[in-house]
Amino acid sequence: MTPATAHDRPHVRDLARDVLRAPDLATKLAAWPADVDDTPRPHDDPPPRAPARAPELAIRTGPGTKVPPLEGMADPAQRARILHAFANHELQAVELFAWALLAFGDAPPAFRAGLASTLRDEQRHMRLYLERLEALGGRFGDHPLSGYFWGKLDELDTPRRFVCAMCLTFENANLDHTLDYAAAADVAGDAETAEVLRAVHADEVRHVRFGLRWLDAFKEPGESLVEAWESTLRWPLRPELARGRTLHEAPRRAAGLDDAFVRRLADADGRSGP
Numbered sequence: 184m185t186p187a188t189a190h191d192r193p194h195v196r197d198l199a200r201d202v203l204r205a206p207d208l209a210t211k212l213a214a215w216p217a218d219v220d221d222t223p224r225p226h227d228d229p230p231p232r233a234p235a236r237a238p239e240l241a242i243r244t245g246p247g248t249k250v251p252p253l254e255g256m257a258d259p260a261q262r263a264r265i266l267h268a269f270a271n272h273e274l275q276a277v278e279l280f281a282w283a284l285l286a287f288g289d290a291p292p293a294f295r296a297g298l299a300s301t302l303r304d305e306q307r308h309m310r311l312y313l314e315r316l317e318a319l320g321g322r323f324g325d326h327p328l329s330g331y332f333w334g335k336l337d338e339l340d341t342p343r344r345f346v347c348a349m350c351l352t353f354e355n356a357n358l359d360h361t362l363d364y365a366a367a368a369d370v371a372g373d374a375e376t377a378e379v380l381r382a383v384h385a386d387e388v389r390h391v392r393f394g395l396r397w398l399d400a401f402k403e404p405g406e407s408l409v410e411a412w413e414s415t416l417r418w419p420l421r422p423e424l425a426r427g428r429t430l431h432e433a434p435r436r437a438a439g440l441d442d443a444f445v446r447r448l449a450d451a452d453g454r455s456g457p
């Protein structure tokens with residue numbers, strides 16, 4: 184048997200481009216093989232600035248796109264809207280990690296491998312939320328889909344800015360949202376939804392740790408992690424968006440945030456909401 188060559192394996196850039204070009208969910212969520220080719224391709228086209236989407240998945244602005252508050256968990260119809268909104272966050276995460284794989288072709292291979300591994304997790308998260316949504320009688324596309332994260336594309340244009348915004352702000356905040364919504368799902372008697380939220384939470388700890396590890400690599404010597412993070416964020420991104428109403432310290436510690444970083448989050452007003 185001949186050993187596998189790079190040509191036998193799909194190239195990570197082709198997989199990433201498929202995620203962005205395909206209008207359908209089946210392609211966007213198709214599981215990537217564990218073994219992918221990531222040899223440099225310096226002359227590839229730049230990534231698109233918006234994802235292809237089937238008409239029912241089109242990004243919309245305006246009313247009806249916000250995540251309903253925690254209290255909505257008690258009502259199955261509102262719970263379905265919450266799961267719909269969370270699934271939409273995961274879909275944008277899948278697409279934006281694909282975008283990053285196309286945009287940051289020169290980044291260190293270990294960083295790119297981490298982006299691909301996070302993308303696989305985001306695909307799985309979306310599938311889990313979709314299962315719960317469907318169990319509650321909902322369907323993805325029932326409600327307007329916000330493009331909140333795609334709207335921040337200008338804030339993601341370097342590896343450093345990408346990890347500061349995606350991993351250390353949005354995923355950081357999700358450490359709180361997942362725990363709070365899981366507790367509310369338990370109270371509502373929906374253990375399956377609570378379990379999904381806690382599974383996403385466990386992965387999110389790793390995603391925040393990934394962001395922290397690479398911010399440490401990208402920052403200037405002498406800068407603290409929290410200084411490097413905050414000085415990278417540009418309004419409207421700000422520490423308030425990196426936490427929920429209740430700051431859960433244990434997952435921050437598990438992700439490797441130091442005292443100064445946790446203190447900065449504790450000082451931020453947590454009422455901005457997802």
Ligand SMILES: [Fe+2]
Binds near residue numbers: 273276304305383
């Ligand atoms: Fe996720």
Ligand SMILES: [Fe+2]
Binds near residue numbers: 276305387
């Ligand atoms: Fe994540």
